[in-house]
Amino acid sequence: MTTDILHTIVAHKRTEIALQEEAVSQDFLIQQLGTPRPSKSMKQALAASPSGIIAEFKRRSPSKGDIAPQADPTVIVPGYERAGASGISVLTDPKFFGGNLKDLQAVRPLTHLPVLRKDFIVSPYQLYQAKLAGADVVLLIAAALTVDECKALGKLAHQLEMEVLLEIHTEKELDYLHEHVDLIGVNNRNLGTFHTDVENSFRLARKLPKELLWVSESGISQPDTFIQLREAGFRGFLMGETFMKTPSPEKALSDFLQAVAL
Numbered sequence: 406m407t408t409d410i411l412h413t414i415v416a417h418k419r420t421e422i423a424l425q426e427e428a429v430s431q432d433f434l435i436q437q438l439g440t441p442r443p444s445k446s447m448k449q450a451l452a453a454s455p456s457g458i459i460a461e462f463k464r465r466s467p468s469k470g471d472i473a474p475q476a477d478p479t480v481i482v483p484g485y486e487r488a489g490a491s492g493i494s495v496l497t498d499p500k501f502f503g504g505n506l507k508d509l510q511a512v513r514p515l516t517h518l519p520v521l522r523k524d525f526i527v528s529p530y531q532l533y534q535a536k537l538a539g540a541d542v543v544l545l546i547a548a549a550l551t552v553d554e555c556k557a558l559g560k561l562a563h564q565l566e567m568e569v570l571l572e573i574h575t576e577k578e579l580d581y582l583h584e585h586v587d588l589i590g591v592n593n594r595n596l597g598t599f600h601t602d603v604e605n606s607f608r609l610a611r612k613l614p615k616e617l618l619w620v621s622e623s624g625i626s627q628p629d630t631f632i633q634l635r636e637a638g639f640r641g642f643l644m645g646e647t648f649m650k651t652p653s654p655e656k657a658l659s660d661f662l663q664a665v666a667l
């Protein structure tokens with residue numbers, strides 16, 4: 406089921422990709438792959454971390470508008486690593502989030518952490534782009550795909566040695582699980598209404614497969630909530646706005662980790 410904003414974003418995404426493909430063909434991207442650099446495992450990094458925060462670089466969003474429109478990822482991302490992030494997420498969507506694949510490319514050599522390409526992935530073309538830009542993980546959003554598309558994209562991501570974070574919002578979307586999923590993300594944000602409720606993670610936790618690593622996504626700002634989510638079994642926490650809206654995302658993350666005593 407697609408919701409309105411998601412529908413709009415995905416429709417625009419298809420146009421964006423078609424234009425990019427006109428300029429640079431998929432065959433050309435494949436030729437450029439050569440011998441790719443080995444990937445870093447987000448799953449292992451989160452499982453080994455006492456905190457598990459995937460700190461996100463996000464300039465703006467459909468729900469909040471401008472958050473940090475002038476932010477520079479080459480400043481923010483090394484700061485996140487110094488502060489103790491376990492992984493990095495870079496929003497690469499230009500129109501709705503003010504991001505760019507170049508942001509991901511720019512931070513790749515500046516961090517040892519696994520990097521997630523956070524975008525609305527609907528085409529193999531975007532997976533080749535992600536690999537070339539240096540992503541270790543890609544997001545597949547159940548609500549933006551059919552089950553077959555999700556499986557085919559997951560399979561290709563694995564062939565390209567990238568991990569797959571499958572994002573769900575409802576129990577029904579557990580039908581999207583397949584053998585090429587490494588991490589399961591529960592989005593606390595309803596993409597139709599933008600209403601954000603971390604209860605969604607607690608509700609769905611009872612249904613999530615034990616063999617996958619669980620990530621709670623969106624709207625996490627309170628140390629108490631974070632601690633309760635860890636107690637419920639989540640080992641990854643995708644957090645953007647809480648840090649990006651402050652003058653120093655590095656300090657905000659460092660303070661947050663101190664508040665949860667990690």
Ligand SMILES: O=C(O)c1ccccc1NCC(=O)[C@H](O)[C@H](O)COP(=O)(O)O
Pocket residue numbers: 410461463466467468469594596599622623624625643644645646647
């Ligand atoms: O953030 C939005 O408004 C949004 C709207 C529509 C689709 C996706 C959206 N966000 C993408 C994300 O996944 C979040 O940036 C990520 O989960 C972090 O959320 P937050 O900590 O609330 O910034």
